[in-house]
Every structure is written in C-alpha cells, then in structure tokens.
Amino acid sequence: MILLPLLLGGAPVLGLLPALGGVLALSVYFVHGWNRKSHAALLALLLCVTLGAGLLNLLVGAASLTGLSDAGATVAQASYGVSATGLYVVGVLLTSLGAMNDVAITQTSAVETLAQTRAAQAGPPLSRRALFRQAMRVGRDHAAGMVNVLMLLYAGGSLPLLLLMRASSGTPLWVQVNSEGLFTELAALLLALVSMLLVVPVSTALAAIQHFPSTPRSPDST
Template structure:
C-alpha cells in the first residue's frame, strides 16, 4: 500500500507543477463581466486580475469580441481563468485574450483517472500508468526531437515503437516468456503495418501535407522534415495499443490452455489460439476503424454538405490518408494473430518439460 500511495503522490506532484509563464502570456481570473452589443456585434467587457508575476494582482479591462463559429465563440463567466497576453506601454497595461486556461480541469480529470485505475487495477493499474507515462516520455523526448533534427522519420518511429512495446510489456507483465512472445508478436504486427503504409503511401502519391498542422509547420515554423515520413510515424504509433492488446490476449490463452491440458497436440493448440484471435480481431478492428473515422468526422460533414461525390471525396488526400491509416493498422492487427499464435504455441511446447515454464 505504501508503494501505491507513493506513486499516487508522485503523479499528483507532476500534475500540480506550476504553469511557467512565457514572455508576457499570463494567467488571469475574471472578477466582473458586462455583456454588450454594438452594431449587432456581441462583446464582453471583462475585468480580470492577473495571477502571475510580474504583474500579479494587477487589474485589466479587456474587450472580448464574440464571433460565431470561431475560436472566439466563448462567453466567459466570473471566476473563469484565462491566458492573457499583457503589454506594458509607458506604464499602462493592456491585455488581449489568448485562450481559456484548461489545465486545472485536465488535472482534475487526470486525478480521477489515476484513482480509478489504482482502485480497480491495483498493481496492474499502477504498472499500466507507468507504461503510459513512459510511452509519452519516449514520444516527446526521443521521437519528436530526432525527427526535428532531420533523422529518418520511419526509422525513428520503428525504434521508438519497439522501445515502447518492450518496456510497456515488461512493466505490465514482468520478464516472462509470455511477455517475450507478446513483444515479438506486437513488433511483428507493428512493422507489418508500417511496411504496408509505406508501400501504399507511395502508390497513392501521399505528400503528408494535406492536413493544416503539417502546412503550418512547413510554412510558419520553417520545419524541414519528411512530412510523408511523419505521417507514417503516426500510422506506426497509432497501431501499437490495439496490437499489444491482441498479442497479449492470444499469448495468455495459449499458455493457459497448455498449462491446463499438457497433452494437447500442437495443431489443436495453434487452432485454439487462432480462434481466440479471430474473436478478438472482430472487435478490435471495429474499434480501430471507428476511432479513425471519429477523428475525421468534421471533414466528412464538409464533403456531405458541399455535395461532393463520394468517390471524389474519397480520392482526396485528406480522406485517403485516413483510409490508409485505418486499413494498414487493421492489417497489421490481423497479421499479429497468426504470428503471435505460432510463436506462443512453439514456446509453450518447447518448455513443456520445465516446471513453471509460464513464468520462468
């Protein structure tokens, strides 16, 4: 229990790290509001108190223009916290709203997530949390910096994905032969998805610049990277989670069947693993494709509202990249099933003569 409490305190400490203000963008709390309208244009006149240094406790008057169907379509209330860009001109402070301060809400949601994970998952839940934190660290501190430095995006994604897979399995399941089989199956499925996405990205003449974020990076940030490779990174990273789940499920079932029925023939055990894989596959593919479909739902609305023919819409790079991502991830998941089942069956039979072979 002490370990659980210590890890929980560490997480709360991380989520309570103070916001470090950059330049003149500071937090401010609304203490008074006044709604008004000029020439059919809605405004809010806000009185805010700055919460960060060097202008802490100073009061600003800010005019907030409300624009429908834009990021400015927000009505603020007393007590809301904002990010405000403050300028000092001859001792007179002026402020403009940058965004709403959301990290307090995200912190509360994160704490609820961690508490429930620990209550219902116990030690497994804590290990899963550590694996999640480690995965995020690898992506932010290793994958992205090396891509920015100009290294091959696909190679970086494969290496970082392999590290994430290995460490995540070791944290969650410990160092066992079941873990080793799951790692091999997951890496095999992930690499398969990456190779397929590379082939069909080239066949489809995907540039990687169809999305606004990529265009922004190229035009405004001066980032010189292989945007096609960056897109392939997203495909590889996006398939890890579901493939890990499928690989571990099949491995666990095969090892458990072999433990309960030591005399089961090799082919029967292999078929049992494949049958379980088929059941898992049907739900996981549905989950994977629906997740990708949900991510481009606003785009589908645009095409439908503009009455663009379906095949023409599907032919655009904006939709084609999502189709490639979903299908290549699904194919990688499918190929994981026979690969994992074959490796797990072989390892289970090879270790039959050893006691506790599942855990040594």
C-alpha cells in the same frame, strides 16, 4: 519521447523503426513483466509493425501523399522542418500498435492458460498445433471485436472530414475519394486492420512455439 528528437532531426521513416521498437519493448515489459508471454507478444508486434510500416510506406509513395492535409503537420513542417509524411506514418503506426498490443497479449495469455489448464487436469500435453487451433478460437472473436473498435475510432477521428464531404454533396464522389484528406484516413484504417489481423495468428503461433518448444504430439492435435 525518443521519437520526437528523431523526427525533429529529419530521420527517415524506416529509420524510426528501431526507436519505435524500443518504445514498444519498454511498454510491454513494464506492463506485463519479463516473461515468455511478453517475449512472444513483443516479437509478434515487432514483426507485424515492420510489415505494416513497409506497406504504409508503399502506399504513401504510390499515392504521393504529403501528410499536409493535417494542419498540425503543416505547421510542424513549415516551422521546424519536420517531415509531414514522417509524422503521418509514425502516428498511424502508434495508433495501430494500441490495438495490436491488446490482441497480442491476449493471444499469448490464451495459449499459456490453455496449456496450464491441461496440465492441471493431468491430461496429456497439447501439441503446438492443438494449442494454436484452440487459441485461435479466442483470437477470431477478439479480432472481430477490435475491427469494430478501430472502425469506430477512425470514424470518430474523421468526423469533421465526413461532415465536409456531406456538405459538398455537389462534388463528384470520385473527386472526394481522391482527396488526400480522405485517402490518408482510409490508408490508416486499412493498415490498422491488416496489422491487427496479422498479429493474431503470428502471436498465437509464437506463443505455442516459445512456451512449449518440446511439447509432444497429443491425440487432440489430429
């Protein structure tokens, strides 16, 4: 994987974004093909993952996270000089991209299906605004479902940490919340949720614009 040599070479976190974008492009086009639906989804994913990386970088800096709460990252940094913080950021972004990719492709497909269905009915074409509004009805339900998936995913991954917190019930809650182990999990969940919720309107809007750049206004757009 292209990210691993860069991490071993000590590349900065933000310097990994082009490589991450390349991996994402290969994944999207390999699975969904070279078409306008994939173009819109990929552009939305690149925009949202860039914003997410910036947000996570700010959180890491503000909270002075080291990434050393993970045993594997500690060994990698001590043995190979890999940045534990970089491993943490890249790992969070890759995890978030799974949910984001699913939502982005679903939204671009919804826009395409709505337009094709309208054309098959020989009705006036939907405007961009109408396409966006109707596809967002699907997107809201899908996003709500993915929120549940992400919360369960991170809860499962954090289960040992939650058990340790429960066992050390004598420790004040504010001390436990301020521990790096818990904060890294909360930051990862927050980033995943924000990025996933952002990709819904962004991918829908890009699909409506890219698939139908010359669509005239229709009565349904009011």
